[in-house]
Amino acid sequence: MGTVLGHWRTLRDAFVRFPAVRSAHQCHGSEVHSVTGRPNRREWTITDGVDGLLTDQVGVLLTVTVADCIPIYLIDPTRAICALLHAGWRGTSAGILGRGVSLMGQVGCRVSDIIMYLGAGICGSCYEVGSDVMKALGLQTIGGGPWEVDLRAELSTQARATGLENIFTSQKCSFEDDEVFFSHRRGGVSEGRMIAFMGFPLSRPLPNR
Numbered sequence: 001m002g003t004v005l006g007h008w009r010t011l012r013d014a015f016v017r018f019p020a021v022r023s024a025h026q027c028h029g030s031e032v033h034s035v036t037g038r039p040n041r042r043e044w045t046i047t048d049g050v051d052g053l054l055t056d057q058v059g060v061l062l063t064v065t066v067a068d069c070i071p072i073y074l075i076d077p078t079r080a081i082c083a084l085l086h087a088g089w090r091g092t093s094a095g096i097l098g099r100g101v102s103l104m105g106q107v108g109c110r111v112s113d114i115i116m117y118l119g120a121g122i123c124g125s126c127y128e129v130g131s132d133v134m135k136a137l138g139l140q141t142i143g144g145g146p147w148e149v150d151l152r153a154e155l156s157t158q159a160r161a162t163g164l165e166n167i168f169t170s171q172k173c174s175f176e177d178d179e180v181f182f183s184h185r186r187g188g189v190s191e192g193r194m195i196a197f198m199g200f201p202l203s204r205p206l207p208n209r
C-alpha cells in the first residue's frame with residue numbers, strides 16, 4: 001500500500017500545474033461525477049461510487065485506473081471541458097459513455113465538438129467472455145463459447161449512436177504487451193493498475209505549495 005501511495009505522490013509531484021487530483025473510486029457502474037470549483041490548494045480527492053469524472057476547471061487532473069478495462073477520454077477543446085471514464089463490460093453495457101456525453105451536454109458542449117479517444121486496454125482477440133457478458137452487451141451468441149468481445153469497437157458504436165464524429169482508438173492491447181501494460185486477466189488481482197489522466201493545466205503552479 002505504501003508503494004501505491006508513493007506512486008500517486010510521484011504522479012502528483014510531476015504535475016505541478018494540477019493542484020487538484022481527482023480520482024474515481026470505481027465500481028464498474030455508470031455514474032459520472034462533475035468536478036466544479038477552481039482549486040486554490042493542493043488536494044487529492046477520491047470520489048466513491050463513480051466510474052467517470054468531468055471538469056470545466058483548469059488545474060484539475062482527472063484520473064481513473066485501468067488494467068484491461070478501457071479508459072475513455074472525452075474533450076471539448078472549444079469550451080475546455082473534459083471527461084475521463086472507466087469502462088469494462090459492465091460500464092459499457094450500463095451506458096457510462098452515454099452518461100458522460102450527456103453530462104458534457106448539460107454543461108454546454110455540443111456533441112459534434114467532442115473528441116473521443118479510447119485508450120489502451122484488452123483487445124478483441126484477447127477478451128474472451130461468457131454468454132452473460134454477451135447478453136449484457138446485447139451481442140448475439142453464435143456457436144459455443146467463449147466469445148470474443150472488442151470493447152473499443154462496442155464503445156465506438158455507442159459513440160456514433162450518440163452523435164460523436166471524432167472518434168480515435170488506441171490499438172494497444174494491455175493483455176498482449178506485458179512489457180508496457182498491466183493486465184488484470186494476465187496478472188490477476190495482485191496485478192498493478194495503470195493510471196489514466198486528463199485535464200487542463202494552470203498557466204503556472206500555485207505559489208507556496
Ligand SMILES: [Zn+2]
Nearest residue numbers: 123126173176
Ligand atoms: Zn490482445
